[in-house]
Every structure is written in C-alpha cells, then in structure tokens.
Amino acid sequence: MAVVESVTVAAYPRVDLARPRDPASEQAAPRPLSCHDPVAWVGRSAPMPETYPIGRLTLPASLDLGAVMTAIDRIEALPSVLTAALDGCADLDHPIREGAWTIRQLTHHVADSHMNAFARTKLALTVDGPTVLTYDEVAWSRSADAALPVEPSLALLGGLHRRWVELLRSLGPAELERPWHVPDKPVTYQLWRLPLVYGWHGDHHVAQIERAREHFGI
Numbered sequence: 001m002a003v004v005e006s007v008t009v010a011a012y013p014r015v016d017l018a019r020p021r022d023p024a025s026e027q028a029a030p031r032p033l034s035c036h037d038p039v040a041w042v043g044r045s046a047p048m049p050e051t052y053p054i055g056r057l058t059l060p061a062s063l064d065l066g067a068v069m070t071a072i073d074r075i076e077a078l079p080s081v082l083t084a085a086l087d088g089c090a091d092l093d094h095p096i097r098e099g100a101w102t103i104r105q106l107t108h109h110v111a112d113s114h115m116n117a118f119a120r121t122k123l124a125l126t127v128d129g130p131t132v133l134t135y136d137e138v139a140w141s142r143s144a145d146a147a148l149p150v151e152p153s154l155a156l157l158g159g160l161h162r163r164w165v166e167l168l169r170s171l172g173p174a175e176l177e178r179p180w181h182v183p184d185k186p187v188t189y190q191l192w193r194l195p196l197v198y199g200w201h202g203d204h205h206v207a208q209i210e211r212a213r214e215h216f217g218i
C-alpha cells in the first residue's frame with residue numbers, strides 16, 4: 001500500500017468531545033463522515049485506506065443456514081479479533097481516513113451498533129413483527145462516552161457476544177424467519193439477516209482499523 005508522506009496526523013480535523021455543543025454551528029458545519037459513508041477521499045491527492053477492505057456486504061435472497069452459522073462464528077470471534085487489531089495502537093485518536101471516525105470512535109461504534117443488533121434480535125424473537133428504533137450512529141459517536149478508553153467497549157462486546165452467540169445458535173429455521181421492521185420503511189426483514197449483517201460489520205471495521213494502522217504507521 002502506498003505510503004502517505006504529505007499528510008500528517010495533525011492535518012486531520014478531530015472531534016473535540018469536551019467542547020460544549022453548539023447546535024447552530026453544528027447545523028452550519030459539514031456533518032462528520034461515519035465509517036460507512038462513501039467518503040470524499042476519492043480524487044484527493046493523498047491516497048487513503050480503502051473504505052471497504054473486505055468488500056461490501058452481500059446477503060442471500062433467502063435463509064441460508066450455512067451462511068448464518070459462518071456469520072455466528074465470526075460474531076463469536078470478534079471480541080478477540082478486535083482486541084488484537086487494537087493491540088499496541090500508538091494513536092487511537094487518529095482517523096481511519098481523512099474526515100472519518102477515529103479508531104477510538106470506531107471501536108465504540110462497534111459496541112453501539114452491536115448492542116442495537118442484540119436488542120433487535122431479542123425483540124424479533126419476543127414480539128410479533130416489532131418495529132425497532134433506529135439510531136443516529138454519528139450522533140452516538142460524538143457523545144461523552146465515545147472519548148473513553150476502548151477497554152470498556154471491548155469488555156462490553158465480550159459479554160454481549162457471549163450472550164448473542166448462545167442465543168443465535170439456539171435458533172431453528174422458523175425462528176430465523178421471524179419478521180421485524182424499521183420505522184418508515186415498507187420492508188419486512190427476517191431475523192436471519194442480523195447475524196449476516198453484523199458478522200460482516202465487525203470484520204469490516206476490524207479490517208478498517210488494521211488498514212489504517214498499516215497505512216499511517218500507528
């Protein structure tokens with residue numbers, strides 16, 4: 001991968017989480033990019049780590065039990081894989097790309113995201129066709145807890161995934177077909193979608209961290 005010589009860490013805008021919020025200026029300022037946005041580095045002079053280092057998510061058209069089992073294995077491995085990816089990182093506050101989240105924010109985002117996914121799993125199992133709340137991942141990534149060390153989120157993911165994997169492996173085909181919805185979308189999702197999405201999601205962010213560390217030498 002090309003080495004970036006003309007870009008320094010200090011060149012990146014950083015989110016000052018300690019700064020009092022100013023809704024007026026936030027409205028005027030460009031919205032920070034999340035890790036999922038097809039970012040604006042294309043066409044810039046300095047090469048940046050790729051957005052989708054393991055490729056984009058692809059889902060089967062219908063329940064594929066083999067794929068679900070593989071995805072559950074990925075979810076099981078994630079806490080240790082993510083911990084290894086962060087081991088020895090010299091700058092957790094370095095963005096993974098220009099204008100994107102920092103490694104610290106990204107780690108907390110994985111915990112935020114998977115907590116929501118676990119709740120969706122439980123709701124889909126215990127409520128008939130629930131409509132689940134969505135959340136603003138960028139807003140969550142700017143809250144005070146996103147400035148914490150990464151260890152609390154690693155510990156959280158360890159416990160959360162232990163429970164989630166136990167639950168997911170107990171499910172049969174009928175349970176995996178249970179429906180759920182999100183507000184304002186006339187789409188019915190099946191429960192099996194969740195392990196597939198989040199098995200990919202965890203590995204996606206681990207790869208982004210690995211690429212950023214390699215690319216920026218951190």
Ligand code: NI
Binds near residue numbers: 205
């Ligand atoms: Ni994400």
